Amino acid sequence: MRADAPEFLTVAELADLLRLKERKIYDLAASGAVPCSRATGKLLFPSREIREWIAGHSTGPANPAARPLILLGSHDPLLDWAVRESRCGLATYFDGSLDGLERFLAGEGVACGLHVYDPASDDWNVAAVAQARDAVLIGFARRRRGLVLRPDGPQVENLPSLAGLRFAPRQPLSGTATLFDHLAGEAGLPVGTLTLTAIARTETEAVQAVARGEADATFGLETVARDFGLRFVPLMDERFDLLIDRRAYFEPPMQGLMHFCQGSALRFQAARLGGYDLDEVGRVRWNA
Numbered sequence: 001m002r003a004d005a006p007e008f009l010t011v012a013e014l015a016d017l018l019r020l021k022e023r024k025i026y027d028l029a030a031s032g033a034v035p036c037s038r039a040t041g042k043l044l045f046p047s048r049e050i051r052e053w054i055a056g057h058s059t060g061p062a063n064p065a066a067r068p069l070i071l072l073g074s075h076d077p078l079l080d081w082a083v084r085e086s087r088c089g090l091a092t093y094f095d096g097s098l099d100g101l102e103r104f105l106a107g108e109g110v111a112c113g114l115h116v117y118d119p120a121s122d123d124w125n126v127a128a129v130a131q132a133r134d135a136v137l138i139g140f141a142r143r144r145r146g147l148v149l150r151p152d153g154p155q156v157e158n159l160p161s162l163a164g165l166r167f168a169p170r171q172p173l174s175g176t177a178t179l180f181d182h183l184a185g186e187a188g189l190p191v192g193t194l195t196l197t198a199i200a201r202t203e204t205e206a207v208q209a210v211a212r213g214e215a216d217a218t219f220g221l222e223t224v225a226r227d228f229g230l231r232f233v234p235l236m237d238e239r240f241d242l243l244i245d246r247r248a249y250f251e252p253p254m255q256g257l258m259h260f261c262q263g264s265a266l267r268f269q270a271a272r273l274g275g276y277d278l279d280e281v282g283r284v285r286w287n288a
Contacts, residue, residue, distance in 0.1 A: 008044035016284040051250040069253050073100025073113035075202040086260035089253045096174030110248035115175040115240045124239035126286050134246045135288045139280035144222040146235040148207050159187040167194040168206045168215035180219045222275030
């Protein structure tokens with residue numbers, strides 16, 4: 001394993017990942033059914049042996065095809081930075097939340113970044129990943145999202161006042177596009193009244209279109225607007241989570257990234273960038 005990745009899981013961490021009560025974890029340890037160590041005076045579970053234990057109790061093909069070490073889904077500047085700084089070894093293919101989810105379900109990556117709003121539950125991502133199997137949804141960040149405009153541009157204060165302006169859209173399978181369509185409908189803004197520019201495939205590209213004067217506005221992140229010195233009109237806070245393959249979670253690349261995300265460097269960078277809340281980073285939100 002990587003030197004900076006945790007070699008042991010606590011009772012609570014193992015209970016979350018196995019979707020069991022902590023009492024059941026204690027019972028498994030007492031019976032010797034699950035590998036554990038008591039050398040420190042409390043129960044700790046060696047990650048490598050836990051991976052082997054899970055594999056030994058799996059059904060299906062004896063040697064399932066390994067997922068490629070690719071992080072899919074939505075683009076997030078802080079996550080992108082964390083992947084590089086952690087040196088976890090993951091490659092990235094960011095082309096929208098729903099595109100990433102489709103690819104994850106097809107086994108094309110080990111994890112997927114998501115910010116998919118479900119109006120029925122007024123929640124994020126849980127409904128979208130309900131069909132996933134042997135996966136866990138881990139919290140990463142809350143992000144402030146709103147309208148990004150040039151300081152010397154049209155004085156827009158809300159969604160209806162975008163009518164008639166040049167707008168930089170995101171790709172149809174992005175969480176941003178589906179969320180904007182939902183909010184525009186609620187606000188009474190017909191999307192057809194916007195003059196759409198070329199599709200932007202990342203958060204940064206959308207804001208760059210405004211900064212270059214190619215668009216009057218976009219629906220973007222506060223952190224990126226700050227980078228380009230642009231005006232930002234906040235509309236909401238959204239939840240950005242990571243859907244992770246359960247087997248891959250225990251492997252060194254994902255363990256390296258998750259360990260880095262629990263450290264002070266990520267919080268320092270988030271505070272420097274602005275527009276992030278990391279109070280729930282690493283929290284298990286859903287477990288298949």
